Every structure is written in structure tokens, then in C-alpha cells.
Amino acid sequence: MGNSRNEKPGPWIDRPDPEGADGKLAEAYETISDGRPLDHILEIHALHPQSLLDHYALYRTSMYGPSPLSRVERESIAVVVSAVNDCFY
Numbered sequence: 001m002g003n004s005r006n007e008k009p010g011p012w013i014d015r016p017d018p019e020g021a022d023g024k025l026a027e028a029y030e031t032i033s034d035g036r037p038l039d040h041i042l043e044i045h046a047l048h049p050q051s052l053l054d055h056y057a058l059y060r061t062s063m064y065g066p067s068p069l070s071r072v073e074r075e076s077i078a079v080v081v082s083a084v085n086d087c088f089y
Contacts, residue, residue, distance in 0.1 A: 015046040024049040
């Protein structure tokens with residue numbers, strides 16, 4: 001049982017396409033997507049829509065909220081962490 005969207009072997013979470021979502025999940029996708037595709041890091045929360053909304057709120061606060069770090073510094077930290085974790089995100 002796999003997911004064709006997985007690009008490399010390893011752990012995975014089966015997640016519905018946003019177009020196939022309904023109920024609370026569809027509402028959560030609509031709230032955060034603005035018509036744009038969601039990053040896989042957010043789609044993994046498909047089994048728990050409130051977790052999806054909470055993760056997105058944390059991301060928005062971390063990247064755009066008041067901080068002594070500039071936006072460029074925050075993005076730089078995210079890039080380094082992703083590289084260390086071998087994450088294409």
C-alpha cells in the first residue's frame with residue numbers, strides 16, 4: 001500500500017488529495033490554501049484537520065510573527081534544518 005506522491009522510500013502517511021477532501025478536512029484545506037497547492041509537510045496532517053490548522057498557525061507565527069530574527073534569517077534556518085534532515089522541502 002503506497003502513495004504515488006512519495007518520491008523516495010521510507011516512512012509515509014497516506015493522505016487524500018485536497019480535491020478529494022470533504023467535511024472538516026476540506027474546510028481546513030480551504031482555510032489555509034488560498035487556492036495554492038499545499039506542501040507535503042502540511043498534507044501529512046490530513047488524518048487530523050485540527051492538527052493541520054494548528055501546524056499552519058505555528059508556521060505563520062514562526063515565519064511571519066514578531067521576532068528579533070529577520071525573515072531572511074528565519075528562512076535561512078529553515079533551509080539549513082531541511083538540508084541537515086535530507087528534506088527536499
